Amino acid sequence: MSFENLRKEASTLLANDKASIEARLTELCELLKAEVDYYTWVGFYFKNGDKNELKLGPFAGEPTDHTIIPFGKGICGQVAVSNKNFVVPDVSAQDNYIACSIHVKAEIVVPLFKNGENIGQIDIDSNVPDPFTEEDERFLEFVNEKVAEIL
Numbered sequence: 001m002s003f004e005n006l007r008k009e010a011s012t013l014l015a016n017d018k019a020s021i022e023a024r025l026t027e028l029c030e031l032l033k034a035e036v037d038y039y040t041w042v043g044f045y046f047k048n049g050d051k052n053e054l055k056l057g058p059f060a061g062e063p064t065d066h067t068i069i070p071f072g073k074g075i076c077g078q079v080a081v082s083n084k085n086f087v088v089p090d091v092s093a094q095d096n097y098i099a100c101s102i103h104v105k106a107e108i109v110v111p112l113f114k115n116g117e118n119i120g121q122i123d124i125d126s127n128v129p130d131p132f133t134e135e136d137e138r139f140l141e142f143v144n145e146k147v148a149e150i151l
């Protein structure tokens with residue numbers, strides 16, 4: 001499915017207020033994983049209360065041991081403090097990286113803002129080397145804006 005169609009599907013799915021937020025976010029992760037062939041694992045991390053750490057939220061793909069990530073650690077923890085997208089074409093070239101699976105080759109993390117505050121992020125792993133482009137960044141920024149509207 002094209003990113004244009006996926007934007008529509010994601011918006012429709014998130015607007016369904018008969019389902020819980022948790023259920024909508026899980027469905028969203030499943031949609032993205034199913035429809036973008038190089039998205040191997042799709043999940044959300046959110047700031048854990050007032051602690052300087054991230055907690056795993058809804059996801060699609062293999063379960064991960066990394067359910068809590070301190071700010072500053074790994075790609076996710078770095079985005080929690082930088083407030084910027086982090087595109088990693090080759091995870092083996094990163095020193096500050098938390099491996100979830102030996103098959104993962106690349107990762108993209110895009111922060112999620114609510115009222116200007118960085119409250120979490122969408123994290124995508126790929127088993128394909130260097131697959132992410134600016135199109136993914138724009139698409140995932142859009143997705144996060146839509147998610148922020150229902151939080």
Ligand code: SME
Pocket residue numbers: 041043064066069073074075076077096097098099100107123125
């Ligand atoms: N690789 C991430 C950890 C989360 S897993 O990809 C699900 C990181 O370095 O922060």
